[in-house]
Amino acid sequence: MPAENLLRSPVEFLANPLDIVVAYKAAENLHIDVVALYHTHPDGDAAPSQMDLEGMRLWPLPWIIASRSSVRAWVLSSGLPEEVTLEVV
Numbered sequence: 577m578p579a580e581n582l583l584r585s586p587v588e589f590l591a592n593p594l595d596i597v598v599a600y601k602a603a604e605n606l607h608i609d610v611v612a613l614y615h616t617h618p619d620g621d622a623a624p625s626q627m628d629l630e631g632m633r634l635w636p637l638p639w640i641i642a643s644r645s646s647v648r649a650w651v652l653s654s655g656l657p658e659e660v661t662l663e664v665v
Contacts, residue, residue, distance in 0.1 A: 577602065588627065589615060614640035622648040624657045
């Protein structure tokens with residue numbers, strides 16, 4: 577589900593917390609689990625930024641980041657980003 581960028585910036589993103597709550601409520605109503613968060617880095621690498629790391633502390637799910645050249649998934653492990661394997665089925 578999309579989230580509003582509170583920063584209104586082309587290079588930084590801060591998801592509106594209300595959009596996150598709405599997404600969780602929608603998943604709950606549909607009886608599905610939220611298993612990851614995703615976003616893009618259209619002009620950068622598919623690795624977590626410092627702002628992403630802060631978000632990963634708040635929402636400890638896998639974070640999928642897509643760039644122009646790759647799609648990668650990350651989790652925090654002992655406070656550090658650790659890449660996890662994405663499996664497409």
